[in-house]
Amino acid sequence: MELTRLPILKPALKSRYPQLAVFIVMLAGYIFAILAGFIGTPVGSRNFSIVFVWIAWWAILILVAVPFFGRGWCAVCPIPLPGEWLQRGAVLNPPDKKPKWLNLRWPKFLRNIWLQNISFLLLALFSSVLLTTPNITAIILAAMLFAAIGLSMVFERRSFCRYLCPVGGFIGLYSQTAPIELRIKEKQVCVVCDGKPCYNGSQTGYGCPWDVFPGGLRKNTYCGLCMECIRTCPHDNIAINLRPFSADLAKPSARIDEAFKAFIMLASAMIYAGVLLGPWGALKDAAYNVGTSAWLIYAIIFLAIIFAVLPGFFALGILKTKSALPLKQRFASFATALIPLGLMFWVAFSLSFVLTNASYILASLSDPLGLGWNLFGTASTAWKPMLTSILAPAQTLALVGGLIWSARTAQKAANEIKSSSIPVITFCFIVTLVMLWLLL
Amino acid sequence: MHSRFFLLILIIAGLVVAFVPLSFRPIAPQERTFRIGARQFAYSPSELKVNPGDKVTIQLVSTDVVHGLYIDGYDISIEADPGQTAALNFFADKPGSFRFRCNVTCGAMHPFMIGKLTVGSNQWLYRSIGLSIIAAISLFFIRSTRPSDRQLPITIY
Structure with missing residues (x-):
């Protein structure tokens, strides 16, 4: 079932303003969580940074967002925003001139999720302290924000989200089970599409921030549901679909980094x-x-x-x-x-x-x-x-x-x-x- | 027909395992007293076992800061000041396994200061194991009857 046929949804996704409104609320909450961690009470159960990050956000993420919306959280996550705005030199529509940053390609040997596996494990090993100590939570939140900014200055697109984010790794893994997907409608339309604006960008929008060519999408793992391709596709060939749960898992992965991500998550929960x-x-x-x-x-x-x-x-x-x-x-x-x-x-x-x-x-x-x-x-x-x-x-x-x-x-x-x-x-x-x- | 019948049997078996009351040989109720030491962020002993109907007394002794003890399911609690002993009396009239936890903020790991009270048998654990076994059996059944395994009639064009 194609959700983007719904008369309300399509314009809401094509316009940048609804997403921006959610982004601003999320970013404000994120920055407040950092401040609360540093200046608030050291008692975790009384501090916004612990209660809202590790109880409220976590509950929404793992009980609702991931099982039902896959990478839905990534669609509104505030962490990459400041870096992305700096990288683009714009907040909304693409500017006339490209901003001068390094804009390097992510190193080929790191184009996998091993760094995400390592970053998750680093947090997991310190989780008892992280989950209970406000200033440690604040340090980690701030570090993620600055890491995303730093990587945006050096590398193209959302390299932090795609290759380093400790949360994005497991959201991507489990998003394969979600009953929602972003896919193209007609393959042939993409084959003959001139310039591939969904990947390379155009005047109407940015090239895929997740470094994914939507025409080749077969599973949810690396699609951040940022909706840019819906805005840039000149042929209206991108759809958000409702589908059966775990449809992506019918074709098993052959990647060892993804296999170990599954073990990391299974064992960590135990x-x-x-x-x-x-x-x-x-x-x-x-x-x-x-x-x-x-x-x-x-x-x-x-x-x-x-x-x-x-x-x-x-x-x-x-x-x-x-x-x-x-x-x-x-x-x-x-x-x-x-x-x-x-x-x-x-x-x-x-x-x-x-x-x-x-x-x-x-x-x-x-x-x-x-x-x-x-x-x-x-x-x-x-x-x-x-x-x-x-x-x-x-x-x-x-x-x-x-x-x-x-x-x-x-x-x-x-x-x-x-x-x-x-x-x-x-x-x-x-x-x-x-x-x-x-x-x- | 056979597969539907087998599936029905499995569903009934699952419902029986999940919901039928378990009856164990009744044991005469006793008075049980436990002296539990509480420190950041652990109880000692941290696992208590009683029989249904027992009259239980928990003496909570805090050895560092103020600690509490709240029992899930029973919704009762006590607090003990450092060096002091507080007592909690109750009838263990609900069978099953319950977490007890500190209900006075006592430090960083306070939300994870947890112990376990088992009244009679841990029924949900046994039921869950039973359901897992039924699930495994049903999966092997589904596998053995999936369409690709069935003998399909040969059609010659």
Whole structure:
């Protein structure tokens, strides 16, 4: 179903003003989160930067935006804006003259998501501090903003979003499961299109900021839904479509960086469930006390689970399966099956974390800096976990649903590469049991 | 016909596993007392097991700053000042597994200061495992009956 046929949506997407309005609100919120982290109370549960970034934003991102809108968050993310405005020398329409920045191509050997894998892991290793300490959150938010500005001055397009953003990496991975896509309508129109303005830009808009030629789009992973191609296409050949969930996963990926992204996300959700939501104080101490020997052991185990234990068992499982493909390619293809399961692991983990702490949002709304304000009369809202009676059934639904979803994806991948899905389904089954044990 | 019947069986099995009340051999209720030490950001012991109907007393002893203990599902709590002991009495009349957590902001990792109370058996865990097994069985069934595996009639043009 083509959503861009809706009479309201198409003009709203072609015009830059609605998106700009959302961008400005988001950028204001982002900058306020940075300021709150630096000047507000050091008590995380009373500080806007922690409550609105790690509870409110995270809940919207992982429970709504990613599962239903894919890269919908990237469409309104404020992080690349200042850099992009500087890079373009304009806020809205393309200027007459091109601004003089370096405008280099991103190095070829880095055109993958390994840097995003590394940047996510760097944050993940310090997550206990990051999630709970306002000024550390502020430093990270500011660092991301300045990194995006810096890269925009040196490299063309949105290099930060495409190759470095720790959040964009996993949003891209999980956006493949979303029931929404941006695609071309007629391939032949793109083949004969003169100048390819969707990629190279024109007077009506910029060339794809994500360095993607829309005519070649087969999956959501690297399309940031910025809507520039809808504005630049002279043939009205770009559509936003509603589609079945996980349509992109029917054709499994053959990229090892994407395969490891799936393992990183799956394992991180399991480790967080154990460390943050589990009853083991020693684990929390190790994760929080950065720089100590306990933290070092925690970091080593964290990385070992992600890069050795889980991929090792997975590879062992598919080692003996019959296939004409080499093991590396089978590994990458079958890792596609872990994408729905990983997403559902994060949903189940986040449900617990968010429902328990959501009541902080009301208090923080009235007193965002923890300075004793009461702007909306909700500052004294007492902490109280929400909907705890439905938490376990909801988590069960997410995890068992994720298992079924992943197993079906594994079966489709197995059909594609002419191999058996049984080892992959068994792997998914075992890690689901572990996650159930950790959360319930 | 066979596949529809099997699917119906699986759905019924899933509903049974998810919703049918589990009955375990009743154990005579007892009085149980736990002395829990609370420090930033852990309880000791952090896992409690009681039987349904037990009269439970939790003595919370804080060893550093003010800590609290709130039990999910039971919606009851206590607070203990440093060096002081606070007591919480309740009947364990709801079976299942519940997190208990600090409800007084006690430092950076406060939201993750968590323990676990199990009353009787952890029913949702068992139900979830059962549902996962049914899901796995149904997937193998779907695989074995997918159209490409079926014998299709040969048509000669």
